[in-house]
Amino acid sequence: MTDLSRFSINQMTVKQLTLPELVSACMELGVPGVGLWREPVQEYGVEAAAKLVRDAGLTVTTLCRGGFFTAIDPGERAAALADNRAAIDEAVTLGTDTLVLVSGGLPAGSKDLHGARERIADALAVLGPYAAEQGVRLAIEPLHPMFASDRCVVSTLAQALDIAERFPAEQVGVTVDTYHIWWDDQAPAQIARAGAAGRIHTFQLADWTTPLPEGVLNGRGQIGDGAIDMREWRGYVEAAGYTGPIEVELFNDGLWARDGKEVLAETAERFVRYA
Amino acid sequence: MTDLSRFSINQMTVKQLTLPELVSACMELGVPGVGLWREPVQEYGVEAAAKLVRDAGLTVTTLCRGGFFTAIDPGERAAALADNRAAIDEAVTLGTDTLVLVSGGLPAGSKDLHGARERIADALAVLGPYAAEQGVRLAIEPLHPMFASDRCVVSTLAQALDIAERFPAEQVGVTVDTYHIWWDDQAPAQIARAGAAGRIHTFQLADWTTPLPEGVLNGRGQIGDGAIDMREWRGYVEAAGYTGPIEVELFNDGLWARDGKEVLAETAERFVRYA
Numbered sequence: 001m002t003d004l005s006r007f008s009i010n011q012m013t014v015k016q017l018t019l020p021e022l023v024s025a026c027m028e029l030g031v032p033g034v035g036l037w038r039e040p041v042q043e044y045g046v047e048a049a050a051k052l053v054r055d056a057g058l059t060v061t062t063l064c065r066g067g068f069f070t071a072i073d074p075g076e077r078a079a080a081l082a083d084n085r086a087a088i089d090e091a092v093t094l095g096t097d098t099l100v101l102v103s104g105g106l107p108a109g110s111k112d113l114h115g116a117r118e119r120i121a122d123a124l125a126v127l128g129p130y131a132a133e134q135g136v137r138l139a140i141e142p143l144h145p146m147f148a149s150d151r152c153v154v155s156t157l158a159q160a161l162d163i164a165e166r167f168p169a170e171q172v173g174v175t176v177d178t179y180h181i182w183w184d185d186q187a188p189a190q191i192a193r194a195g196a197a198g199r200i201h202t203f204q205l206a207d208w209t210t211p212l213p214e215g216v217l218n219g220r221g222q223i224g225d226g227a228i229d230m231r232e233w234r235g236y237v238e239a240a241g242y243t244g245p246i247e248v249e250l251f252n253d254g255l256w257a258r259d260g261k262e263v264l265a266e267t268a269e270r271f272v273r274y275a
Numbered sequence: 276m277t278d279l280s281r282f283s284i285n286q287m288t289v290k291q292l293t294l295p296e297l298v299s300a301c302m303e304l305g306v307p308g309v310g311l312w313r314e315p316v317q318e319y320g321v322e323a324a325a326k327l328v329r330d331a332g333l334t335v336t337t338l339c340r341g342g343f344f345t346a347i348d349p350g351e352r353a354a355a356l357a358d359n360r361a362a363i364d365e366a367v368t369l370g371t372d373t374l375v376l377v378s379g380g381l382p383a384g385s386k387d388l389h390g391a392r393e394r395i396a397d398a399l400a401v402l403g404p405y406a407a408e409q410g411v412r413l414a415i416e417p418l419h420p421m422f423a424s425d426r427c428v429v430s431t432l433a434q435a436l437d438i439a440e441r442f443p444a445e446q447v448g449v450t451v452d453t454y455h456i457w458w459d460d461q462a463p464a465q466i467a468r469a470g471a472a473g474r475i476h477t478f479q480l481a482d483w484t485t486p487l488p489e490g491v492l493n494g495r496g497q498i499g500d501g502a503i504d505m506r507e508w509r510g511y512v513e514a515a516g517y518t519g520p521i522e523v524e525l526f527n528d529g530l531w532a533r534d535g536k537e538v539l540a541e542t543a544e545r546f547v548r549y550a
Contacts, residue, residue, distance in 0.1 A: 159460060
């Protein structure tokens with residue numbers, strides 16, 4: 001029987017809750033971890049947010065998100081590096097060791113996926129050492145191939161690892177998220193590859209439900225509602241040596257329209273039942 | 276400079292045209308090939324359709340589509356086999372040597388992608404010999420991973436070839452469609468693998484445009500409007516030895532709302548400019 005000891009709720013799943021409401025709901029429901037997002041944390045104040053979660057005894061499992069490294073323009077590239085250094089600093093303040101990276105899509109008018117992927121590696125060569133000095137690991141998240149043009153040119157775990165392996169594991173690893181990789185028959189072997197190198201920096205869950213909504217971003221399904229066998233994927237990451245937190249991260253208009261605490265309780269219950 | 280000698284218009288691109296209108300527009304615009312769909316052909320009459328395109332001197336480059344092999348229920352499986360035998364017979368009548376296969380999604384409630392892929396192979400073991408006896412090649416089309424649950428559990432060229440290679444190339448090969456594979460850095464090598472074995476049975480183009488529409492099916496972009504370098508992909512299939520027709524197949528509500536002949540002329544012009 002799965003319990004909640006490894007469960008972490010990603011803040012975006014219940015974005016209708018303020019940070020104090022989220023922390024209070026976690027304490028009441030026995031949820032031990034939260035994955036935080038930069039924007040709501042900045043709005044609340046990074047130091048204040050850090051104190052709030054620390055006083056509640058919550059573990060901050062990840063900070064979402066850095067990345068967006070694919071610009072060609074030098075000014076935009078410098079701005080992205082500065083923003084990611086700030087994200088690393090925020091991760092330190094919040095007491096989490098993992099910054100999730102969404103790497104960025106194709107620049108306007110470009111059709112060069114390979115070049116965009118190389119620019120991600122160029123940025124990591126600068127940011128990886130800075131992050132490791134602060135005790136923060138960068139976790140490249142391959143996004144589902146349907147996001148390849150507009151959000152993330154890294155579409156598979158294999159591609160993410162091809163980039164990550166240019167750097168030490170304590171600098172750069174990967175995010176394993178069921179929603180993005182469940183269709184890929186190569187993913188189990190790539191999870192083993194990532195685990196053997198100590199590069200599974202976080203494990204996230206969402207289910208695959210259809211029809212996808214317009215724009216496809218907010219279609220991440222509640223655990224148990226879709227096509228993904230969560231236990232199977234948990235088995236792969238655990239066989240690869242991963243023993244860390246398991247975050248549930250849902251972007252879903254239907255869930256956001258409901259009472260946030262009720263959604264958190266439902267998500268915890270689904271985690272116990274399916275993950 | 277590309278000319279229209281290898282251009283084929285897939286009937287779905289201009290589905291607002293009746294079959295006689297499509298044939299007439301092709302003759303007027305100098306389009307030498309058409310990829311036909313079963314439903315409108317059946318509606319017109321298969322024999323009558325065959326005579327219409329033959330009298331016009333048009334090449335039928337493919338028939339779309341067979342497939343949907345992933346059911347578990349024995350009755351549904353038998354019905355799918357019978358329907359695919361009928362599709363092979365229709366291909367013969369229409370004078371095309373290629374039947375495109377969309378393999379089917381997960382049965383309701385199932386989370387077993389591997390099992391579904393095996394049931395595709397089981398069906399091909401029956402249909403492959405029948406097709407080859409009729410001079411028809413089956414062309415497994417890997418669909419974009421965003422269709423994995425509800426339409427096609429074969430998501431990459433590698434997966435398609437893993438299945439196809441269990442059979443002789445004159446029975447089973449693959450459909451290479453830019454829209455479904457453009458994000459995949461392994462696809463160029465898989466095209467080479469397919470070409471070396473004589474398994475590139477058709478080559479189709481559509482561009483990748485965002486935002487994707489609700490349900491994502493009808494978001495195939497006009498050539499030149501999106502993120503895909505058509506010349507690059509044409510280069511891969513030609514380097515792999517493919518010298519056959521190049522079909523443009525677009526499902527796009529915006530194009531369907533316009534005058535069909537105008538869309539065909541635009542598509543031919545885009546083919547010359549970008550493909």
